[in-house]
Amino acid sequence: MKPIKALLLIFILTGMTSLFAQTARLQVIHNAADPGAVSVDIYLNGTLLLDNFGFREATDYIDAPAGTPINIGVAGPNSTSAADTIKNFTVTLTENETYVAIANGVLDPNSFATNPDGRSTAFTLFVKAMARETGTSSDVDFFVLHGSTDAPTVDVLARRVATLVDDAAYGDITDYVTVPPASYILDVTPGSDNSTIVASFEADLSGLGGGAAVVFASGFLTPANNQNGPAFGIFAALPNGDVVTFPSVQLARLQVIHNAADIVADPVDIYLDGTLLLDDFAFRAATPFIDAPAGVEINIGVAPGNSGSASDTLKNFNVTLVNGDTYVAIANGVLDPNSYAANPDGRSTAFTLFINAMARETGTSSDVDFFVLHGSTDAPTVDVIARNVATLVDDAAYGDITGYINVPPSAYTLDLTLADGTTLVNSYVADLSGLGGGSAVVFASGFLTPGSNQNGEAFGLYFALADGTVGEFPEGVASVENISEVLPNNYSLSQNYPNPFNPSTSINFSIPNSELVSLKVYNILGSEVATLVNENLSAGSYRFTFDAAELASGIYLYELNAGNFREIKKMNLLK
Known part of the structure; x- marks a missing residue:
């Protein structure tokens, strides 16, 4: 609000409140999107309170008369007296209470689009009692008003954080929401469909720790049906009267993985719309998930390492990402297929981007979520079997991407x-x-x-995590394996087999709960000689293959500790 208006407001209210022993605290916000109300005059008990009060403006918190009915009149701009008011509201404020009054709606509902939920859009005051001038902690406190007359019931989601507003229709005011001071992407979705994003906004609350705000949806979702009034947006009014615009954004999340084994493509430079994004991006490297432009076509160019500019790109791909979605893009294939072995299934091995939409940055439970790409150009159709557990990948040919697979966090032999x-x-x-x-x-x-492919890198099985970490699954058999899909009801430690043994033997055990498990081996004197397992395991039945090649013949003890369960057995190493 302009300083001269603030001084006038203080002067008027000082005179008024001096006539009343009881006062309340009040903030007024103008959120009526009717083009005929772009600026209004506000009268309090017949006296001009706010002159030419603009749309999406707010007062600071002020003392207002309490304990007696007061009349708030709304007139057009540059009115001459309270006789010009077109809407009047009588309210009674409670002493020492704090309020926010938000002017909303349209003067003639018949001249505007109806509300899709049947709510009245007539000009009114939405009043929030028990408002807050400051926060209740070092976080940020705010409530939300659905103030867009032609918008349906919506949810507001802080992307990858939480649902802030659930099923709010026009005129609904939420309770206070408390969040850490940070920057958030707010996704507005239909109340019944969180997968469809209507609009997204950046809410930078990082500087508001310990403060409070009023967040309000404002304007028309379809201006053309509403006298070309102001377009939909989300705004925040602060206690000092400042109104902050949350800018509209369209962002997707994207991870890029370099899996093109062509010897010429190690490393590569990646350009985004002609600007260098990744310099000397190595084979089998990955980025973390990053924000990427959405809703518009973008060009991803791939050039040799140490390129001079985007004009050096060898391959270019035009893609359009969807706002709010999450992607993994995997560079794969070879630049000149004629110089490499053909794919045994006849699949094209030309350099390309394999893209998985609806990717996941985090798991959906306490288990592990992953998808699998067959990215080896000269490998045939394969299966991937988690030994003694399940078939994870069935008949995958080069370029095939599985859906997400969900498994308990454990060690597996693939x-x-x-x-x-x-x-x-x-x-x-x-x-x-x-x-x-x-x-x-x-x-x-x-x-x-490799000998048939210019001696390129040999086949392997790799993983990329959401933070960009890439690792290789080593060849071999897992030392501790989950050996059954049936969850046990009791703890147990089985006798090792074979016994006697030389030099390896299997030790089976079962745990009915997920917990820290310790399996250790001791000599006959009680000295620890090996720690076989010392990790959190999910409930299940397990086998550990113990290799005692470095130990001398003799009797050994092995001990299982899990929760309150403890058991010891003997085994005989006979060389």
């Missing part, structure tokens, strides 16, 4: 087989025990026969 499910190509240890609640991209990478 058997890569031909499509027959029995001919073993190789086995890999996938230790997912530390990834509970997280997500990953698992991708086959490199050449099955």
